[in-house]
Amino acid sequence: MDFSLTEEQAAIREMAEAFAQDEVAPQAIEWDQAKHFPVDVLRNAMVLGLGGIMVSDAHGGSGLGRIEAVLVYEALAKGCPAFSAYLSIHNMVASMIDKHGSEVQKSAYLPRLCTGELLASYCLTEPSCGSDAAALTTRAERDGDDYLLTGQKMFISGAGATDLYVVMARTGGPGAKGVSAFLVEKEAAGLSFGANEKKMGWNAQPTRTVMLDKVRVKADAMLGPEGAGFKLAMEALDGGRTSIAACSLGGAQSALDKAITYTNERKAFGQKLNEFQALQFALAEMAIDLEVSRTFLWRAAAALDAKLPEATQLCAMAKKHVTDAGFDVANRALQLHGGYGYLADYGIEKIVRDLRVHQILEGTNEIMRLIVARTVIAQA
Numbered sequence: 497m498d499f500s501l502t503e504e505q506a507a508i509r510e511m512a513e514a515f516a517q518d519e520v521a522p523q524a525i526e527w528d529q530a531k532h533f534p535v536d537v538l539r540n541a542m543v544l545g546l547g548g549i550m551v552s553d554a555h556g557g558s559g560l561g562r563i564e565a566v567l568v569y570e571a572l573a574k575g576c577p578a579f580s581a582y583l584s585i586h587n588m589v590a591s592m593i594d595k596h597g598s599e600v601q602k603s604a605y606l607p608r609l610c611t612g613e614l615l616a617s618y619c620l621t622e623p624s625c626g627s628d629a630a631a632l633t634t635r636a637e638r639d640g641d642d643y644l645l646t647g648q649k650m651f652i653s654g655a656g657a658t659d660l661y662v663v664m665a666r667t668g669g670p671g672a673k674g675v676s677a678f679l680v681e682k683e684a685a686g687l688s689f690g691a692n693e694k695k696m697g698w699n700a701q702p703t704r705t706v707m708l709d710k711v712r713v714k715a716d717a718m719l720g721p722e723g724a725g726f727k728l729a730m731e732a733l734d735g736g737r738t739s740i741a742a743c744s745l746g747g748a749q750s751a752l753d754k755a756i757t758y759t760n761e762r763k764a765f766g767q768k769l770n771e772f773q774a775l776q777f778a779l780a781e782m783a784i785d786l787e788v789s790r791t792f793l794w795r796a797a798a799a800l801d802a803k804l805p806e807a808t809q810l811c812a813m814a815k816k817h818v819t820d821a822g823f824d825v826a827n828r829a830l831q832l833h834g835g836y837g838y839l840a841d842y843g844i845e846k847i848v849r850d851l852r853v854h855q856i857l858e859g860t861n862e863i864m865r866l867i868v869a870r871t872v873i874a875q876a
């Protein structure tokens with residue numbers, strides 16, 4: 497166990513870092529301010545194989561593992577965490593189809609998802625339930641050979657601009673086992689979208705309510721077996737949590753890199769900021785926090801790849817630890833910039849705003865503690 501990357505992994509990371517540096521970072525502040533969803537640049541990333549990172553090559557994907565995925569998301573998030581995070585959600589949906597879709601669903605959607613011809617959204621949260629997702633009330637009623645979907649999904653990333661929606665809806669009784677997953681195309685009659693939410697960060701991707709008013713889909717639009725939707729949604733989130741953690745890591749690393757450069761240039765009291773030992777220690781603490789986060793994130797990702805029984809718990813631990821550490825490091829990097837850190841042009845305040853939501857979505861960090869607590873208490 498030497499924790500080093502293979503040549504292929506190092507090359508993938510380098511490729512994603514170069515892309516982030518050339519195509520993402522130079523525009524990130526502009527996207528944030530204009531609330532622009534850079535679909536063209538997302539598609540450029542997908543041309544490099546990043547639209548279906550873990551999708552099997554038979555269906556147009558890159559056939560890589562979770563470790564490679566977290567390397568990519570960390571690298572892209574150095575350019576813009578919101579950009580990388582949307583790409584991770586798109587990939588999460590593609591992987592759900594790759595893993596659980598019928599052959600017809602796979603050939604209908606995967607090649608186009610991998611190239612970015614289609615973009616995807618994941619619809620679990622509802623206005624009245626987020627953390628308690630198994631209480632969802634969107635219904636899918638059987639109507640002959642079809643289902644009619646009615647309800648609302650809240651906070652849906654990419655919604656309105658994306659083409660394919662995986663919607664978790666109730667086909668049975670209360671609780672997790674009454675939920676099934678459906679693939680809904682944007683053009684479906686009865687599907688509509690709310691306004692783009694005004695948010696603290698993540699402005700480079702839209703967030704909208706998805707309204708379903710008797711949306712008719714064929715029975716074969718169900719993803720996986722009836723009643724398995726909640727299980728599929730949770731399984732996808734195990735991986736999603738490592739992706740979001742990777743996005744925090746990349747954003748925070750970029751903030752730390754900026755702080756290292758800045759404290760080497762800025763002077764106060766006749767010396768460079770990085771000549772004050774208190775600030776040297778601050779930089780050291782930040783570097784330690786990120787390296788600990790990275791090493792642990794790789795462990796969680798490897799556990800998922802190896803399908804270890806403790807993978808869910810490790811992913812929850814990593815999501816909580818890395819997103820908390822990432823936000824904290826970015827915020828400390830802002831402090832090291834003094835007043836300039838508060839100005840948009842320095843790019844630090846945007847990172848802080850973008851990383852804050854990673855402590856909330858894909859399961860709040862309280863829910864991550866709940867998952868871990870359940871497991872450790874069960875071991876007693």
Ligand SMILES: Cc1cc2nc3c(=O)[nH]c(=O)nc-3n(C[C@H](O)[C@H](O)[C@H](O)COP(=O)(O)OP(=O)(O)OC[C@H]3O[C@@H](n4cnc5c(N)ncnc54)[C@H](O)[C@@H]3O)c2cc1C
Nearest residue numbers: 618619620621625626627651652653856857858859860862
């Ligand atoms: C920008 C953005 C993008 C998003 N994108 C998506 C998306 O693409 N798809 C999607 O389905 N969802 C998405 N979400 C929704 C997100 O996953 C939820 O907001 C999140 O799961 C929390 O749910 P909630 O907002 O309903 O909070 P609530 O569940 O109401 O929680 C409120 C507070 O109570 C705490 N809490 C709740 N239950 C417990 C408990 N048992 N013990 C301790 N504390 C608890 C929570 O941690 C939180 O602090 C997005 C959210 C945002 C903000």
